[in-house]
Amino acid sequence: MEAGDIQGEMLNKTLVVSAPGKVILHGEHAVVHGKAALAVALNLRTFLRMSPRDDGKIFLQLPNIGVKLWWDLVQLQPLLDAFPDRTELKPPTPEQLARLKEFAGTADGPGEIHDVATVAFLYLYLSIAAKSGVLPSVELLVWSELPTGAGLGSSAAYSVCLAAALLSECSVVGYPLGEGQSLARWTEEELDVINKWAFQGEQVIHGNPSGVDNAVGTWGGALRYQSGKITPLKRVPTLRILLTNTKVPRSTKALVAGVREKLLKFPAIMEPVLISIDAISRECEGVLEAMADDSSQGHYSVLEELVDINQHHLDVIGVGHPALDRVCQATAALGLHSKLTGAGGGGCAITLLRPDTPPSVVETAVRDLSRCGFACWETDIGGPGVCAHALPSLKADVVKVLNGI
Ligand SMILES: Nc1ncnc2c1ncn2[C@@H]1O[C@H](COP(=O)(O)OP(=O)(O)OP(=O)(O)O)[C@@H](O)[C@H]1O
Ligand SMILES: C[C@@](O)(CCO)CC(=O)[O-]
């Protein structure tokens, strides 16, 4: 395909999309090895604005990580050789990734975070171009309320936004926002397509993702995820969760690889731990369902015990961190129960609150954790998945960033 040789149809208007981050209640890491995980969408989102250009250039701005890049379409066009249009989506090959990394010139750039985000964008842009026959000249800005690389699914929210916008621009899926609407969602079939492409972005960023994070980013709400099967949890009670960001940097890719190594080294020791984590997810799902009909306090004691047991398991598989231990200790001193969430190794922890946990206890927990240098806040969960927006309908601070101000 030549840069000017447009075969498919372009949408050719400004698109604004958003996708939520997530909290994994139970099942992180085990889910990579075919076990079940329970995850819920967060009220913190990633936003993307994409506008057409008429100068044959592509601009990419990622203000959270300080990326500002542009390319000419004629520079990108030769890379399409590495992206044959396949009807079936296949994982990125090492050759494709090496070629994109070399092209992006990120080898001597400012580091892994920038490299990975740029290569994930180029990978999705080029594979969707190869599929649709459209190589659009556009400018994109992606900005997130989520901390980057902290266990709250920032990579998946980034991939879901890119997939939804690029697939819409190249008319692989429709763009759902009609005239006069402030918010719209894609059809179930289109969400399925967006989710599959977002998984490709996650494969570039994570190496070997399970797909749970992009599933939550796409579908929102609360779900059980196992081996690609997504089951919405329809009767989840309103859970109160305190989130703590230890601010210890870590990489999901490295942590997932570390667990795999341990599993290969000690299969007879590690496999039972993963089986136990799977049982915790199932037990938790049963308790959450029972709570929909009966809100007695006894259910909370079980949920708290499950949190404690899983935190120990996650330590055993090697994804704990002294900062996460401090969160568990500081909250335990107040009678609260915490575990890491996401890939661990630093990043975020969740603390389960009861409906009647007094505000004074929450305030003390926030104060104690802040004194450790952590960021800590009570959060809402279960928000919507990927959405299309009219820009003026978004919060003023988001509009400002998306307008590049
Ligand atoms: N807003 C963003 N802008 C640009 N790149 C982003 C953004 N959010 C995430 N990324 C990319 O995703 C990478 C972080 O992904 P990683 O999977 O390690 O963390 P996470 O997704 O936040 O946590 P987890 O996978 O445990 O939920 C960053 O290094 C960056 O390349
Ligand atoms: C650690 C992990 O289980 C969750 C990261 O949010 C990785 C994955 O499922 O892809």
Ligand SMILES: [Mg+2]
């Ligand atoms: Mg991630």
